[in-house]
Amino acid sequence: MPGIIRLLNRAYHSSLNSYTMVFFSKNHLLGLLLILVSFIDVWSGLAGLLSVAVANAVAWGLGLNRKNILSGFYGFNPLLTGLGLGIAFDPTWQFYLFLVAVALSTLFITLAFEGLLTKYGLPYLTFPFLISIWIAVLAARNYASLIPAESGIYTMNAMYERGGPLMVRIYQWFGEMEWPLFIKTYFRSLGAIFFQSGLFAGILVAAGLLISSRISFLLSILGYVSAWLFYLLIGASMNELNYSFIGFNHILTAIAIGGFFMVASRWSFLWVILVTPIISIITGAFTLLLEPVQLPVYSLPFNLMVLLFLYAMKFRDRMLLKPEAVVVQYYSPEKNLYIGSNARERFRGKGQLPVSLPFFGTWKVSQGHNGQHTHKEEWRHAWDFVVTDEQDREFEGEGLALRDYHCFDKPVTAPADGWIEEVVDHIDDNPVGEVNIRQNWGNTIVIRHSEWLYSKLSHLKKGSVKTTQGSFVKKGQVLAACGNSGRSPYPHLHFQMQSTPHIGSPTLPYPIDQYLIDAETPVLKLYDFPETDQMVGNLPGEPALSHAFGFKPGQTIRASEDENKLAEETWKVMTDMYKNLFIEDESSGARAYFVTDGRLFFFSHFEGRRIGMLYLFYLAAYKIPLTYVRNLSIRDTYPPSSFAASPMLILQDFVAPFFLFIRPVFKLETGKREDDLDGSTLSLHTSCEPGIGIWNAPSYRFRIQLGRNRIQTLEINSGKNSFTIRFNDYA
Amino acid sequence: MDKNHYDRPLITRIEAGMPGKFGLRSELPPTTHIDGQPVAELIKTYGSPLFVFSEQTIRSIYRKALKAFTTRYPKVQFAWSYKTNYLSSICNIFHQEGAWAEVVSGFEYEKALENGVDPRKIIFNGPGKTHEELVKATENGSLIHIDHLDELYTLIEVAESTERKPRVAIRINMDTGIYPMWDRFGFNYENGQAWDALNKIMYSGKLELMGLHTHIGTFIMTANAYAVAATKMVELARALKQKFNFQVKYIDMGGGFASRNTLKGSYLPGSDTNPSFDEYAEAISSALINSHFTPDDLPLLILETGRALIDEAGYILTSVIANKRLSAGRRATIVDAGVNLLFTSFWYQHQVTVAQGVSQYREDTTLYGPLCMNIDCIRESINLPVLNPGDHLVIHHTGAYNVTQWMQFITFRPNVILIDGTGETHLIREKEGRESVSGKELLPGHLKNIRE
Structure with a gap:
C-alpha cells in the first residue's frame, strides 16, 4: 500500500519538522527528543501533537505549498499553541473542540504573518503563536466548560496521576539535586520552550540541541550566560520571579541571530551579547504592560528582537560580512557556516550576467579601474585597452599616424547579448597626440544587457559602427572598430559597465566573467577585474568539457566500477522547484547539487550517504573550469561537512565561528589535451586532501578522462584502493 | 688592426642632385652581422656559400x-x-x-x-x-x-x-x-x-x-x-x-x-x-x-x-670569386652562390648587400653565379660597391622555396645553419658530398672497367 506509506511518510516529516523548526533545525533526532519532552506532560504533549496534525492536515487540504508543510513551516506555531493550551486546561472534550479551533486560527494567523513579513524578506518566527495563544487564553475565560489545569499548582499530584510512582521519583531526584542554581536555571529555561518546568525536560532539550548542532548549543549557553550576567549587573536575579520562564527568549535569540539567520562568526557572537540588554528591556516593559490583562509575554521579546535585528541589518551598505547574512538556508548553523564560508569566493559569478572582453585576441590594459589618467571618481570602474607587439610597443614605425597603432581599426565586439541603446558614429578621429575634450567620449555605443546593466564602448573609429539603435546584438558580434575619437590622444578602446543608459553615465564595478592573463604562466581569472598592464584575452570554452559537464535534467547516467568493488549506481539529473540542479543516486537517494554557468561547473553541496560512487564523483569534480588552459591549477576548499562525522570535526564545530582548522583541499590540474576538430580528448587530475582531523577519510587522487564530448572514466586512487568508474549510457 | 679594404680605381659619371628613373640611388648599409653573429666568422666556420636562418x-x-x-x-x-x-x-x-x-x-x-x-x-x-x-x-x-x-x-x-x-x-x-x-x-x-x-x-x-x-x-x-x-x-x-x-x-x-x-x-x-x-x-x-x-x-x-x-628569416652568404668586364664594358661579378641555390632569383630581384665596410663608390654590376650555364644570373643589374675576390655578400629574403627547390647541378649543396634566440649557431643541414650525389648510382658490370 504505497499510498498509505506515502501518507505516513508525509505526516512523519511534516510533524517532526514542526517540532525541530522551533530550534531552526531539521534534525530528526532532535525532533524525536522534543516529542519525548512534550509528552512529559502527556495531555500537553497530546494537545501539541493534535494541534500540529490539524494545522498540517488543513494546510495540505487547502493546497498550501507542500514543501513548506513538509518543512514544518506551518506546524510549529500551532504546536506551541497546542502545548501551551494543553498544559493550561484539563483535557475535557470541550477543550479539544476549542483546541482544534485555535489550531486552525493559528494556521490562518501564520499565513497572515507570512504574507506580511515575507515581502520584507523577514521570518514570521513565533508571532502567530503569540497572537493565537493570547487570544485563546483571553477567550477561554468566557467558557465555563474549560477548566484550568491543576498540574501547574499541584505538581506532584499531576505527576502521580500521569506517570505513577516512578515518575514522581524521577521528578524528585531532579528536584533535589544539588546543582548550582546557574545550571538549573539554564535547563529550566530550555524546558520552558516546551512549557516544561522540570529539569529533566531541559536536559533532554539540551542533549537534542547538542546532537543537532554544536554551534546552536554553544549559542544557547552564550545567550543564557550573557543574560545571567546582565541581570546580575543590573541588579536582578534570573532565578527570581518568573525570569527562568522567559530565559528561553535569550537562548532562542542567540541561536537565531548567532548562527541561523547570520553566519556564525565572532561578529554574530558579539551581537548576541550586545542585544542581551535589549531583550531584557523588552521583557520588562511588556511584562508590565500585559499585567493588567494577566497575560505572560511568552516569546514576544525573542520575536521583537530578532525581527528588529534582521530588519536593521538589511540597511547596511558596507560591513556586509560583519556579521554576514545567510543566503542559502541549510537549517544547520554548521552547514550555513561551512558551505557559506567559501561560497562568496565560489559563487562570485552566481546571478551575474556573464560579460566578456569586447575584442578578439589579447589586448593590454593600458588603464584599469582607479587609473592614473582619467578613470577617477564616478568613472573609476572603466578599462582602456590597446594592442601591443612583442616589444611592448603600441605602434609600428614612429607612431605618428593612426594606422601605425596596432589597435587602430581592430574589431570591437559585443561583451554580452543586448540591445543597442545609443550610437554615435560621426566624430572625427583625432590626429595622434590631440584630444577632443568637447566630445569627450567620441564615437560610442551603449548596449542594454538588462534593466540597470549597460555597457559602453568609446573612442570608436568614425564611420565604423556596423549596427543601429534598437537592434539586438549577440555576444562576440563585431560592432565597430577601435579608433581615436573624443578624449583620446592615441588609439585605444574604452570599456565600462554602467547602470544607466546615457553616454557619460557613472561606471559600475562589474567583473569580466572569464579571461586569461597572458604571462609566463597564464592565469585563468573568473569573475574578476583586469588590472593595469595585464595582457588579457577572452578564452574560448572547451566544447569537450562543456558537453561532458553540461548535465541536463532528465539525463540518466549509469556508473559502474570495473571490478565490481562498488555496486552499480544509476544517477538521474534532476531539478527542483527552485531550479536547483542535482544528480541523484536512485538507490540511496543521495544528492549532489551542482551549479554551472557555461564557464564553470561546480558542486555546491552533497546530501545523503557519504559512500558510493556519486560521493566520489562529487569529491572529484568539485570545481571544473569548462575551458582548457595548459598547466592550469586550481584550488578550492570543501566544507568540512562534506565528510562523515569524526571527533575532530565535532571539535571543529565548536570553534568554527572563530577559526577553521579543518580545511579539506581540492586541487585540479589540467592534463594533456589532444584537441581535434571532432572534439578533444583530455584528462583532468584532481585530488582531495581532507587534511588533519578527518582521519576516517583517505586522501584521494582522481583522474577524470574525457573524450567524445563526455566523461569516459573516473579513476580513483586512495592509497590503498584504486578503482575505475565507467560512465555509461549518458546522452 | 685589419688591413684597409682595397678599392680599385673607378670612373663613374657624376649624377648629383636629380633623381633618376629609379628614384634616388639607394645605398644599403653593409650587413656585417646576422642576429649578432659576424658574417665573416660564419663563413669561416661553415664555409661559403652558406644558408643562414634566424629563429x-x-x-x-x-x-x-x-x-x-x-x-x-x-x-x-x-x-x-x-x-x-x-x-x-x-x-x-x-x-x-x-x-x-x-x-x-x-x-x-x-x-x-x-x-x-x-x-x-x-x-x-x-x-x-x-x-x-x-x-x-x-x-x-x-x-x-x-x-x-x-x-x-x-x-x-x-x-x-x-x-x-x-x-x-x-x-x-x-x-x-x-x-x-x-x-x-x-x-x-x-x-x-x-x-x-x-x-x-x-x-x-x-x-x-x-x-x-x-x-x-x-x-x-x-x-x-x-x-x-x-x-x-x-x-x-x-x-x-x-x-x-x-x-x-x-x-x-x-x-x-x-x-x-x-x-x-x-x-x-x-x-x-x-x-x-x-x-x-x-x-x-x-x-x-x-x-x-x-x-x-x-x-x-x-x-x-x-x-x-x-x-625574411633566410639569408645566403656568398663570396666573390672574380670580377670581370663584359663586351659592352659592363662590370660583372661572379659569386659562389648561383641559381642552383637561389631558385627564386628567377622571379625576384633579391636584395644583396655587402658584408664588410667599403668605400662610398658604387658601380652598376651584373651578379653571376658559379655555374657553367648561361642562365645563372642572380641580379642583372645592381649597384654595388667595388668588390675584390674573397669579399662576402649577403643575399636577403631567401627563406622560402630555396631549400626545397634548389638544384643539384654540377656541385654540392652547402651547409645550412640556424641562429637561435640566444645567438648560438646550429648546423641544421650538413653540406653534401660525393656520396649524396652519386651514392645511389648503380653501375652495370660491363661498364665498370673503362680501360682495356
Missing part, C-alpha cells in the same frame, strides 16, 4: 602574423606549408609556435609524421596522392583536401576498406578578380563543379566533410582578392547549411601572401607595395564575420601561409 625572425614574424588574425577573428590556425621549407628544424619552430602541417606529397606527409605532428593536424593537399597514401591518411585521421573527382571516387573506395571515414575538404578554385586565375587545382566555383562535388560528398555518406579549402594563387599583391575568395567560400558554407543543415568546421584560405621581396619588373620595392599581414587579415576576417555565421558558430579559419612567414 628569432621566424618566431617574431609568425607571432606578428598570428596577432594580425587573432585580434580580428576568434578562431585562427596556421598550417605550415612544408613545400616552402621542409627542413625539420624550421618546421619544428613553426610547430612549436602552434602551427599544424600542410603537405602536398607522400614524402612531406611522412616527414610531418616524423617531426611528431599529430596526424589529425596534417592537411594533405596536392593533386597527386596515391591510393596507399590516401589509405594511410584516412586511417590516421588526417585532413584530406580533394583536388579532383577521380580522387573523390578513389576516397569513396578507400572508405569502404578503412575503419575510419576519411576526413575531407574540397579544394575550390575561383575568379577573385586577379590575373592569372588559377584553375588547375580543385573544383571551380563559378561553373558549379564545387557545389556538385560537395553534393557528391554529402550524398555518398562515406566521407566526413570537415571544411572548405581554396588557394587562389601565389604572391597575391592585392588583399581584396582574399575578401572575394572568402565571400565565395562563405556562400558554399551557407548553401551546405541550407540544403544539408551541415555546419563546416573550417574554412581554409590557403596561402599566397606576398613576402617583402620585390618581383622582377616592379617599379617600387616590394616592402613598400606588398600588402601587410594586417591587410590580408582584415580582408579575410571581415568577409567571414560579415557573413551569415553567428559569433558562436564561426568556423575555424585555417591559413597555409608559407612564403610570407619564412622569406
